[in-house]
Structure formats: C-alpha cells, structure tokens
Amino acid sequence: MSQQPEQIPPGHDRPTDHRAKQRSLWSLVLMAVVMFGFAFALVPLYDVFCDITGINGKTANTPASQSREVDRGREVTVEFVAYINPGMDWIFEPQVTRVVVNPGQIQTIKYAARNLTANSSVGQAVPSVSPGQAARYFNKIECFCFNHQPLEAGGSAELPLVFYIDPELPEEINTLTLAYTLYNAQPESTAQTQ
Template identity: 65%
Template sequence: MVTKSTRSARRLFVLAVAMFGFAFALVPLYDVFCEVTGINGKTDNQAAASSVGIDTERVVTVEFVAYTSPGMRWTFEPQINRIQVHPGETHTIHYLATNNARYDTIGQAVPSVSPGLAAQYFNKIECFCFNRQPLPRGEDASLPLIFYVDPELPDDINHLTLAYTLFDVTASVEE
C-alpha cells in the first residue's frame, strides 16, 4: 500500500527532475530561438564576404562599446567611439587591449549588436572576436575589426551599436 506521503514524494521528485531537464535545455533552445528570430543582437562568428555595392544615399551611425567581464584585468576600449558609414562601405577600426594582470592571460570577445534585428546586417570581414587573444602581462594589443553594414538594412534603422564583452578564458585553455 502506497501512502499519501510516498505518492507526494514521488511527484515532487518527478517535478524536480523535469525542472532540471527544462533548465538544462533552456540555453540551447534560447540560442535556436535567437537564431530563428534574429533577436538578442547575436552576430555570426564567421568572416563575411565583402559587400557587393555601396548605398551612397544613406548614412548609418555605428557606435562602438567595450566591456570587460568581472575579474577580467584588462583595459579594453575602442579607438573610435562612433562612425558614420554608407551601407556597403568597408571600414576598419581598432580596439586597444591592455593586460593589467600580473600574469599572462587569454581573452575572448563576444559581440552583440543593438537593435537586435540589425545584427544580421552587420558583417564582420575580419574580427579579433573570431579567435582568442593571448596577451602577456603588461602588454598592449591593437585588435582590428573590418566590417560593413549590409545595404539591405531596413530603412527605419539608422543607428547601430556594436558592443563587445571581453572574457578571461585563460583557465578554459589550460584545462
């Protein structure tokens, strides 16, 4: 004979397992959702081909922002904060990174674009975010970004912000 408390304990156990499974599957599901809808500002981590044409009738403002994750002992900033571009026009800018830690570290930059729907129109031809960036202690590095804004960018979007967050991946490389 199964008592009420045993039945309740089984239900709670099944509920706990189901909640854990849902939480475990949430990140991949969110990534798929973002990829399908184009929201969240995620950009491809692959090099794009050069643009085919330039829309000289239109000007788009692109802002550059840089953050470091907590515990990351680097100074990380764009060398230019804002630029006016014609869609299709290729531009090169640089970010400056300085390792302020007392030891060699490796950084990895993760980009995002806002508004999120514009992410699919921001194309990186070459980007430091494609690779991990090893930097000896006390050293500086100029990190290049070559990009263009796709001429197919919707007409109601005239301002993009490209933000990079820099993470310390030294421990994950050493493992």
C-alpha cells in the same frame, strides 16, 4: 434486505485507490522528466530563436563574405563601446567611438588592449549589437572576437575589426551600437600556476 457498505479495516486501501495513487506517482515522475528535458533544451532553443529573430543582439561568430553592393544613398552611424568583465585587469577600448558608413561599405576599425597584470593573460571579447534586430545585418569579415587574445605581462595589441552593414538593414534603423565585453579566457589551472 438492505445492503451494508463494505467494511475496510483501518490502514488498508481499496484496490482502485492503490491504482489511482500509482498512476499519480507515475504521472509526477513523467512530468519531472519532461520538465528536466525542457530545461535542458532551453539554451539551444533560445539560441536558435535568437539566431532566427536577431532579438538578443548576438552577432555571428564566423567571418561573413564580403558585400557585393554599396547603398550610397543611405548613411548609418555605428557606435563602438567596450566593457571589461570584473577581475579582468586590462585596458580595452575602441580607437574610434563612432563612424558613419554606407550600407555595404567595408570599414576597418581597431580596438586597443593592454594587459595591466604581472602575468600573461588571455582575453575573449564577446560582441552584441543594439538594437537587437540590427544584429543580423552587422557582418564581420575579420574580428578579434573570433579568437582568444593572449597578451604577455604588460603587453598591448591593436585588435582589428573589419565589417559592413547589410544594405537590407531596415530603413528605420539609422544608428546601431556594437558593444564588446572582454572576459578572462585563461584556464584556471594555467592562471594559478603563473
């Protein structure tokens, strides 16, 4: 006698189909949680990766110790540029655009800043170095970028930068560029009440 396939009424699933759907649902929920966690961790992971490799041009945000040796047999050209974020009504520029230094030699330059608005304002300069792999060899002993820079309406300031290039800078790098971008660092509530 032949066995007939089990008849399942329309709209009803087999118990194994229900378990398979439930497993798929939980797998999708788990994947969503893992993807959210990965996306949340990307920024710190990227920062760590860039700190290790130096490929994004970020420099340290803390003062470096002074160099112990100067390589008098080598010269490196350091160029300085400045950018102002849109909406920041300041003049911001280096007082010199290029210096030639020996690696390990401590050098001081200044940037000039002037607030062109009728209100006090606070700026924050964010540095980057190119080529990116040179960033880990650019050491700032003193830098205006370590702190916010408040300026009164129409006020101006000279902003010092004291730096040296690490003598371990790879031989193929003879020129590097330090670029600062100036951002408005004043809290919105303070800016609106003035």
